[in-house]
Amino acid sequence: MNTIHVNINNIEIPTTADKTILDVCREHKIDIPTMCHLKGLSDVGACRLCIVEIEGMNKLQSACTTKVADHMIIQTNTDRIKKYRRITTELFFAERNHVCSVCVANGKCELQNLGYQVEMDHVRYPFLFPQCEVDTSHPWYVMDHNRCIMCTRCVRVCQEVEGAHNWDVMNRGHAVRIISDFNTPWGESTTCTSCGKCLHACPTGAIWPKAIVQGQLEKKPEIIEELIEKRKMHDGF
């Protein structure tokens, strides 16, 4: 593929047109926070954390879904973007019930890290404190909707990698919820293979294995990509 040139934060970078802005930034260690993106899964542009400014486009674009083009001039870290990333982070925390001190993911949570990254010292919006269910019906795993941020990584990994499509989304607006099958308890699922991929894909403490306590969760989101690479080798792609 032909080499093209993009300019990111005033640095000229040679690359190819099949990549997204996020790919190029990650390759060149340009820091862009993400939440709904997970390497190996399709990109949906939902969390809006990876928004960037592109010269000539009047709208902010999500870096994970926008392909680079020759002579594209991109800014990833302007004051406006920084401000908006912080608001997004605050809204994540205000939306559901994130009590880090009692969370299994404490210290290993992508949302918590995001809070540090965008220097969120406090949340300026009222907490919504919605009533959310904790589904413990599965013999090995727990789904705690209080800590879910609707990134839909579990939905995509289950459908795209495991091929089971146990997870999906129901309702609209701030009433959206992740559901198992047609909104039945996870333990009664007829599609779940109990493979545990969703648990590793989940960025927070929303999906976790039973029999661990606060702060003990070990997640390996990178195994999703490893798995896909291994399969490709196996299938001789």
Next chain:
Amino acid sequence: MNRLDFHTKIAALQQLDKTKTVQHRIGICCGAGCISSGSEEILKKLESEVQQRGLSEKVEVIPTGCMGPCNHGPLLKHLDQHTIYQKVNCTNITSILQQHVIEQTLIEDQLLFSDSRTNAHADYRADPFFKKQCKIALRNCGKINPESIEAYLLQDGYKALDKALFEYTPEEIIGEIKHSRLRGRGGAGYPTGIKWETVYKYVNNEKYVICNGDEGDPGAFMDRSILEGDPFSVLEGITIAAYAVGASKGYAYIRGEYPLAIKRFESALKQARKWGLLGNQILGSSFHFDLEVRIGAGAFVCGEETALIASIEGKRGTPKPRPPFPAQSGLWGKPTLINNVETFAAIVPIVLKGGEWYSEIGTAKSAGTKVFALAGKVNYAGLIEVPMGTSLREIVFEIGGGMQNQASFKAAQTGGPSGGCIPIEFLDVKMDYESLLSLGSIMGSGGLIIMDEHSDMVDVARFFMEFCMDESCGKCVPCRVGTKMMHDLLQKICINKGTNKDLERLEELALYVKETSLCGLGASAPNPLLSTLRHFRSEYETRIHPSQDTVQDKNQSG
């Protein structure tokens, strides 16, 4: 049926029409508004009355689409003499038949607008409500039976498709549409010709055309009225579009809340297939095209093109980031043309009369006409179509007959939940895309709500925010959580509990949601708030008590 047979059949139809002995064609409005006030029953009553009196040879009773002045329905129109009677019912219908039709005397106190005008017009076309209008998309609405292809054919129906297929190449049709400067009527106003050309240029043996009839904004009933009143002209427009861009399959996505529109459109499909105007080798040409109806489940977001496409594919109706645009990768990943109902309704007249003709109507940047659903505190509310650039004042005070109960005009809300409010200082604003945008509102799809001095602008902003909050698909954070936060803050201000800090946060959130949301729903959700803040800021400020600031802030930062 090949072209020649088609022409022969049309000629026979016209001949038959000429030999008819009917002298009085009486239209009864069977638009959704009039039906809900009982017009179907009136239609039946009139039909049986005509039968009983043995008048069938002379009088024809015709159910029609929307006639326009909806808040004066049920309406009866003498289609040959151009007289409209208002508020018809099962009792006075017999006296109208007796007096107007048989005795040929005008019933002055039942004429349209007779209760509010000193001299109501016997010929409705002379009334200011109609005089200022220019009906192109609505040309057949309220004039013909929407369920009869014969009636449509007698109004030059399918002449445009015939012309397109045999006298024009696809490039030439696209050229005409570009020349007409028609812009999409679904809200964003994207040039239709350019969109068609983009789809045309993508090489693919599978392309789709979609007609967007989801119309989810509160207060809007333009697309509904067109689909109910003249489904064939939309269908013909879609077929021409398919020929121009090279598609052989189409979908009409109509919202489930419009059962009548769905019924009439499906009946149109059936009749068109029978006449060989849909299906294989249309009119004997090498062009194949067929269309299916898809029924929407009533989510506002499914009107957004990428969500609508997902919905047709059987998926959850949530938007996708663009690019890629549907023109490149739409339904099933194929090049897809998606246009609004009203956009398609304008195609037939453009093909028949030429792009030049259409481009001369309207303003320099917004050509043609726009249909509005005029509602709220005006005397004459209903469905209107005016040239682009008609001033708001003309619409409210001439067409709309001024404000109800002599109240004073306060604001006009355009564009529904994605639009804004125009205050009295800008009553002379020209209704076109650019002028409305410059005032912080948008043309949108054509909802137009007139408000008087009693309207509370903060509450208006709260109402539309609540709508967006409920209708947000929930995919992206700014819209999902941001609209909820903005709604709660507005609610707080509405009950006089707001603080200056709240107002500050509201403004910050509004800009944030506008600039970061994934799709147009979120990006435009703050518009009613921002525009009322711009034009009616004092209404917010008078509700805010600075004394509350310190107390509340302590509570919140904990």
